[in-house]
Amino acid sequence: MARPVLLPVVGVVAAIYAASVAFVGAPQGAPRVSRVPARVSAEYLERLGPKDSDVPFDAGQATGPGASVEFKKRPSGILRYQPGQGGKGAMAMEIIPKSRYPGDPQGQAFASGVQSGWVVASINGQNMLTEDFGKIMDLLDDEVADPRFSKSTALALEKQGGRLAEPAAAPLAVQFNSIPGYVYKGAEMKEDGQDGFAR
Template sequence: RGLPSAKLAEKWFLQYWDLLLLLRCRQHLAELNSLPAFTPSRNGAQDSAACCGRAGCHLQLCKASEGRVTEGTCHVDKDSDVPFNAAQASGPGASVEFKKRPFGILRYQPGEGMKGAMAMEIIPKSRYPGDPQGQAFASGVQSGWVVQSINGVNVQNEDFGKIMDMLDDEVADPRFSKSTALALEKQGGRMAEPVEAPLSVVFSSIPGYTYQGAALTEDGQVPIPGFQFRKVPLELWTLGLGALAESDATKGAITGFPFTTDNAANLQLGLPRIGGRFRLGIEDPALSAEGADSTQQQLSMGYEQRLPGGGSLASWLRSTGEWGAAFRHEVEDIGIVTGGLNSQLDWNLDLNTTYPPVKGFTPRVSYGATQDGMRVNARVDKDISKRWHTSYAVQNIPGKYSPVDFVHDGAVRFTAGPHTVQATATYDRQLLRLSPL
């Protein structure tokens, strides 16, 4: 129904990207709740989880880093993190009073030797007056600043875990309670008790240090790299060729090709810009036993046009003077309507409807009318397994509505790789026939 606008397509892409990130982090959460949260690394440190229960962390993709777990605090490293020495933090910063938790700092990075803590990824917005997650932004805290003191106690060169325990900058998440408790028990409990709010925190900067992480959006998410849409014009035309030769299985019919086979060839010219397709064809029947053509050679031409809303209109003409036309249109919530008319004034109009499956059976019904009367075809399909498929159909002859005139068709199909074997059976009041295809 036409291409979406660039703005609408970009909106769809962003929503799809957010969904992928959310599903990815949910996978991390499931792994975190089902496995031990921390395992010893080679140097005896603890590996922190891939994601943690903090505000904004639900859409962050983190990788494990060596460090000490603190209850609910995210301190995982990213590829963009630059190593630093906390003792070098002697530049200007700010003194901030946090009245409540959380502060609006999504992540902290440990310094060399797991000493010191650097604020990373500040939420760049205060949603309303007094918003706790906007405190760091409103106070001017910048990514890359090092925590120098807490309530007058110098912690610049303290263990990273101790600083995290004192700040206790977290958003409680019950999904992490079990993993956090196990990790704290394994490492001997907290290194320090949380400082009661309000608390005063002094930050300082490192001269020459440049923060290289991504700037967050106002909702605390890492922005997706920009992209552009451009229109790609459709091809002016396309060309297709086809050929077919058919015969029975006798040796003479095969070796006598092309005189003993039914041959056909066609040329198709597609017009993508208008949704049209033009076809030219030729049919060359096999010679009869007397050497004359069983039927004359026939030329044909046809044209098919796609219609707005999911339909098509087609017509054809043969060199014998025969002609025909057909249409197809899909009606939402109803089904597919098809119809046709030919030079013999035979016509048909059908509605094909597929209903929801019932216990593995998919019912399909076609209601139609022809020049001879009404007709109905009811069919059910069933996939017995990945390779076996069955179907059954019953229909009336147009204009005849007695059950004794119904025609029954059944089929069983077996598929193995590129090969398919199918057996069909048709029953009416005159004939019982089993014919493999």
């Protein structure tokens, strides 16, 4: 009489084991295949990647008026930077358009008057107009603008040999310059009740 009950129990146990292998991983001894994506997501590229509206620029031409700002904390509120020609220099592209409360780190750029289309001329007194874009991003270490250090892109960072510079000590004194005649054609940021800010 125990035999008919035993068969369904064995079937259930076998089904659970098969399901656990399928959902948890391969059996021991099987070769492991990495499923970590080597590239950034489509959502990241949409938010922070190059845009059709980006106008190529030469950072060496950033000789116009701008602003000297002090970022006391990170992130500064600049959501995206664009590299200049030859990968040199960095231009602020999308800036959170308000400060939500006194001392809001993500409102620092807006409160300091930084404008989209301005180029990072110096960080803590060090000239940035001829530096590699990656080095400038490493010095700024702005988590909103530079998520290259997330797990999904760690492999790409490892391939380039790691950081190009250690993050600059806060507070950061950043000089932004404008390019005479440059017209910013990117989207203006708008507040979105669900996601914060969007184009």
